[in-house]
Amino acid sequence: MEPLEDLELLMEETFAEEAEPPAELFQKVDATIVLGRGVDNRYLVLAVSAVQKEDGSHEKHLVITASQSRACKELCILRNGWCSVPVEPGDIIHLEGDCTSDTWIIDEDSGYLILYPDMLISGTSIASSIRCLRRAVLSETFRSSDPVTRQMLIGTVLHEVFQKAISDSFDPEKLQELALQTVQEIRHLKEMYRLNLNQDEVKQDVEEYLPSFSKWAGDFMHKHSPADSPQMQLSLPSDGGNNNAACNIEVIKALDIEESIWSPRFGLKGKIDVTVGVKIHRGCRTKYKVMPLELKTGKESNSIEHRSQLVLYTLLSQERRADPEAGLLLYLRTGRMYPVPARRLDKRELLKLRNQMAFSLFHRISKPATGKEKTELNPLPQVIEEQQTCKYCSQAGNCALYSRAVEQHTDDRSAARGTLPRIKEETQHLKATHLEYFSLWCLMLTLESKSKDNKKNNQNIWLMPSSEMERSGNCIGNLIRTEHVKTVCDGEYLHNFQRRNGAMPVTNLMAGDRIILSGEERTLFALSRGYVREINVTTITCLLDRNLSVLPESTLFRLDQEEKNCDIDTPLGNLSKLMKNTDASQKLRDLIIDFREPQFIPYLSSILPHDAKDTVASILKGLNKPQRQAMKKVLLSKDYTLIVGMPGTGKTTTICALVSSLLRRYIQISRNLPRRKFADRRPLSPWHFWKNSTIVT
Known part of the structure; x- marks a missing residue:
């Protein structure tokens, strides 16, 4: 308890020194x-x-x-x-x-x-807040707590196959080819390996959907006559008082795939699965519209969440083009498509939800003006009492944890009676010290995030012209694309840019920096993200996640260095995992929170194979006595080892020797393992054989 109390006291004293009277603080905000x-x-x-x-x-x-x-x-x-x-x-x-x-x-x-229009919230998060605002806020806070599952992997592969087919062909043979090609991509193979799946299993799951892809294309694409398309009910606001909602929808072409749009106008951001040009045939009249097409791989529900996501995408689309007035919702399992009109009533209520969510995210802490009171985390939106919704909620653990540790919901007076059993069940494995630890570090991480967010959240991309941003050295504007775009691999494209007039300005950008590429027009915010590959006085080469050759050659671009906010997603996710009811988390809580002393193996000979001793001995010869002692301590560790040393004392050399020993041991042990089928293989790395942790300071 004492270390936590000391840390909390130090934190309070630090923030108390920086506290200002409300009027002065308001003036400070107003000036910036x-x-x-x-x-x-x-x-x-x-x-x-x-x-x-x-x-x-x-x-x-x-x-x-x-x-x-x-x-x-x-x-x-x-x-x-x-x-x-x-x-x-x-x-x-x-x-x-x-x-x-x-x-x-x-x-x-x-x-x-x-x-707070500069706080861009994804349409998916807002749509999920319809049934539970608390879940949506928790998902934005603990973003890295959800691991990729088999269903998520299959969904990602299906999205990619459909997106490739709509730009190519939906012929059954072509779909088979695209499915095989997508399943064999490196990033998907990594996830299969982690999930202990093989390519045949994934490909079999994907192939079940392919007939529905062909069915959809046959119904809605490349029709000889509008009457060949299934009749649908869609009434657009621009139709006025026309009560005839029956129409035929024909998808002409795909204009963009995974179109990324930032909208500081509506405080939204998102990626549209497919942006399509469609013809709406109603009687003898035809209307052309560019609409968002959202793909869903799960159960065909036509739910309010799915429809709401489309409505928000119509708002996003208005940043780039005319109001689409509607979107299209396609369920890939059945090939059925639903038109979703974007009525003012729906947009109004969704934007009100977005405002409530933004308020909860913006006011995550209550910071006193005088410093005499404690800085605290604010309560989240109220816990709902819907057993079915909570049963399958991905944030159920974090919800109960936050409720118990931060909001102090432990009795009938502090929480709704129906939620208490769930809160107790999810947190019964945690001690009071664990809850206190979670509350304290959640507060500290949030404070750190807030202090950085006030300075950096990429809002200068839309608030400041590139000519002004160039003075800071973190932006290069007035660029045009030169040469042909080279496809390095799927999802990575090499672009070359040069200044339209004159040489490159003095800049802080250098090879390896993360960048956000936008158009100089306000409709082209955040077109792509990537890295600087090479930069000189005349050109800059970038590796981007989108192929921008579809834009006119005369398009002017700006490159902004991606402002890396205090990234609390990872530590908050780790904090959440630390509180889980698993053996691994329990061991970590014992070591980190309850301060159990680390354990060590008494003899090195008990863990080193006989044929590895000579190899390790040769590595140790190049080290001095303190380095050898540190390395030996690491090799004997069951839990963790701290290596402390001043600059220049050889910590990096010790690390290199440790990695070398670890790799040699891994190679020698893996040679003796029986060969296994891919389906039976689990991720075996050097760390699989060496489970202790080393922390160097």
């Missing part, structure tokens, strides 16, 4: 934000008040400004369901709609309000 009217309509909220009208209805009035000096103030009136938006003074908002006499009206019939 970017405001303005126009397409983005970025406003600062100065005051919030609740107003009750004569008819008994309620409104929320916001005093806002788009002026850095706060000289020009406007009024935003939230009515109907928009009153529930949890907006506070000091917040940044984006407004959509009409403004008359410096007054915005946001109600059920017109206008949208986007809270």
Whole structure:
């Protein structure tokens, strides 16, 4: 208990020293934000008040400004369901709609309000929040806690096969060829190896879907007559009062695959499976639309989550092109496709959900103004009482853990009666010290993330022109693509760029840096991600995850160094795994939290094979006495070993010797293993034979 208390006290003292009065803090935030009217309509909220009208209805009035000096103030009136938006003074908002006499009206019939528009949330996360907002917030917080499963691997392969076929052919022979080609890709082979699957098993699962692929193509692509397509019910807003919803949909071509779109206008981001051009035939009239096509490999449910995801993708699509007004939902198992109209009612409610989710993510901690009170984690959205939803929830463990450790839900007075058995069942294996450890480190990681997020979240890509960003050395703008794009492998494309006018500016970018490539136009944010391969005074070569040769040659690009936020996804995921009810996690809790001393094997001869002793002895000859002692201690370790040394004392040399010994031992042992079939093989690495951990400081 004492080390945790000391650490918490030190943390509180540190943040207490940095605390400022609320007014000064507000001034500090106001000086750094970017405001303005126009397409983005970025406003600062100065005051919030609740107003009750004569008819008994309620409104929320916001005093806002788009002026850095706060000289020009406007009024935003939230009515109907928009009153529930949890907006506070000091917040940044984006407004959509009409403004008359410096007054915005946001109600059920017109206008949208986007809270924290620079926080881009994926459409998948928002759609999942419909049934449980708490699950969606937890998924954004503990992102790395879900391992890839067999179903997820099959789904990924099926997506890729369909995406390749829609740009090529849906002939049965071609589909078989594409399926085999995709299954044999290195990244999928790695996952099969980890899941103890072989190619034949995966290929067999994939082939079950291929007839449905051909059926879909036969129904909706390359039709000689519109009447050959199945009749569907779709009414678009632009159709006006026309009550005839019956139509035939013909998919003409695929315009993009895995189109990545960032939308600071709506605070959204996402990747659209396939962007397709379609013809909608209704009677003797034909309308052409570019729509998102979402692929689903699971059960054909046409669920509200799936449909909501399409509605959000129509909002994303508006960043690049005209409003599609609808999207298409395709279930790959059956080949059935559903048109999903994007009605204003649906968009309104989903954006309100997005605002609630953004508020929960933004206000993860409560930091006192004076420093006399503790900095604490805020409660998450309320735990729902739906047994069926919770039973299959991927975040059930984290939900109960957070509830017990942070929100202190341990009795009937602090939690809904129906949730207590589930909370206790999921956390009964944890001691009080374990819960305290989780709460403390979750708080510290969140604080670290918040401090970095205030400075870096890639928002300069849309807030600052490249000419201004170039002064910092982290951006190169005004670039044009030269030469042909070279395909290195699937998902990696080599691009060459040069400055349209003049030489490259002075830059901090160098080979190996991660970058985000965007167009200079605001409609082309974050087209691709990748690495700088080579850079000189005239050209820059980049390895990107998308082939940009489909864009016009005259397109101007900008390269921004990817601002690496404090990456807490991995440590938070590890913190979550540390609390799991498994033997491995229990051992780690004993060592890390309960401070059990590490154990060591008494004799080196008991773990080294006879034929490895000479090899290890030859490696030890090149080390000094402290290095040999450190290496011996590592070889004898059952749990972990700490190696501490000042710079220049030979820690790196010791590590190299350890790796060399480990590799030699692995080679010698693996030679004596009986050969096994691929299906029976499990991941055997050097670390499989050497299970102790070494930490060098």
